[in-house]
Amino acid sequence: MDWSAIFSNTAQGLFSPATMAFALAALGLAMHFGFAGLLNFGIAGFMAIGAYGYAISILTFGFEWWQGILVSLVASVIFSLILGIPTLRLRGDYLAIVTIAAAEILRLLFLTNAFVDVTGSADGLSGYHNSFRAANPFPVGDYGFGPWTYNNNEMWVLVLGLLTLVICVSILLLLINSPWGRVIKGIREDEDAVRALGKNVFAYKMQALIIGGIFGSLGGIVYALPSSVNPGVYVTSLTFFVWTALLLGGAATIFGPVLGAVIFWVLQAFLSNVLPQLVSSGLLPFISSIQASTIRFILVGVGLMLLVIYRPQGILGDKKELTFVK
């Protein structure tokens, strides 16, 4: 057992673009589900829009990196409008069905051979980094210490990711603690009651959907910043991983999704390193090391189930809330 490698890889999970991407996406879901009560099972679609919007606008249209980010955000707003206009008037469960289907439609559109010139089909997209790296304020060199040592490009991604995360958390804090947030939470509890008090429920739900969608697509961009856009990433299981991170931390909290994403990735990194090593050192019989590294996904599923059954409010959730869950 190579414990130093295991710990070093685990430690990297603490602070990686993927962790930040998950935190952002989970923050979007917290807005959707935790605060507004919108059951969005298509967060992977929002992330795909972010990633593809960014890469395509650079590769196909020759935009600068920051223009690419703007294009992604506009695209996610349009996606929210298309999703929301027909479904937000209906009951919550319909949104769940429509979002899961819409995310799949998007993924298949990105995957199909018809648009291979633009989307790269199954190969995905890569090599869109020039503009982003040219804007890198960090001089060439290594930064950080121990397991957290990064070259200047990785550092740039991390700093930008962290900055995005801090901005999004601050915005969510301001929104949720404002009268706007009060209306949103009221809608989560009972939208007819809020309507009877003279609030335009549809408009509020749409605003929540758009804001959460923007967070989700920012997550997709941060996910795509360091390397490439791969259509195999934006599958339905990504949606459920983000949900796991959200429920782990606490759906109706603001720091919960961030904490949940960190725990999720640290555990993922730990298990994907430790399980194959357990096999090779003979401690885990009957399975190959390839099988061992996929066991972690089974564990994620089991973890999600245990979480929902025994601690549905999540780690940071208010225990009082649980007393009254119907």
Added chain:
Amino acid sequence: MSSSANTPANPAAKTTGLHIGEIRPGVAKVDPIVTIDGVSRHFGGLTAVDVEHLEIPRGAITALIGPNGAGKTTLFNLLTGFDKPDTGTWSFAGHALAGIPAFKVAQMGQVRTFQLTKALSLLTVLENMKLGAKDQRGEKLLYSLFPFLWKAKEAEIEAKAMELLKRFKLDTKKDDFAASLSGGQRKLLEMARALMTDPVLVMLDEPMAGVNPALTQSLLEHVLGLKKEGMTVLFVEHDMHMVRHIADWVIVMAEGKVVAEGPADQVMKNPAVIDAYLGSHQDDDLGTITGRITLPKKGKK
């Protein structure tokens, strides 16, 4: 059916002289706040509501009674924009309401409560109250990001909410989740929350359902208090004691139609009302009706 036991020493006087001309279903009112013309609503083959003409008097307490399935709640939903009628026009304080969404109707000053109480469970009692307030800029997305733009108004709203909570004896519960309140307290909270909107017309859907007798008394007084403050009240209720006690005007619906209306004491004697709603056995012993106790039979009415 004694109404004296709980009556306060100095009962609020009933408002009279609300109608013009002979009392009959659809009679014109001196000062109507709501006017309904030819409103009908069908669910498949069922006609839930079919009201030719109805006026609700301003500044009075009007009760809407009728058997289960008479269309009372459906009429409520139609008036408040929660449901759309198939035909007809209706207006509130001079504004035609056809095609106006529920939230705009509420903004005009017509607020309603629900038969199944809708307390916002995981919001605190105080948050529930503040949600009812009008003209809080901070409820707009862009304003909400800048607390200094809405903090002052928020303090104002909180003071008003606390005052109302005190009146409804819920002030000690302000930081509790609404879910922790009892059924009766939730009814009170829902009514108090409705008052936060400074309504002109308060529509209560079965305010007494499931409320214990002691609380009924205080709810009754709250309803009478609304009238004293110049609001118009329209309520649906099955508790005839409450209807007799506080309603200035009673409208009786059956099978979607208005079958009778008038001052409470007169309406209750109307044979159509007794047939459709009160039942001819209203003065008989319950045991006689169910047949479990045999008493000497009375002659048929």
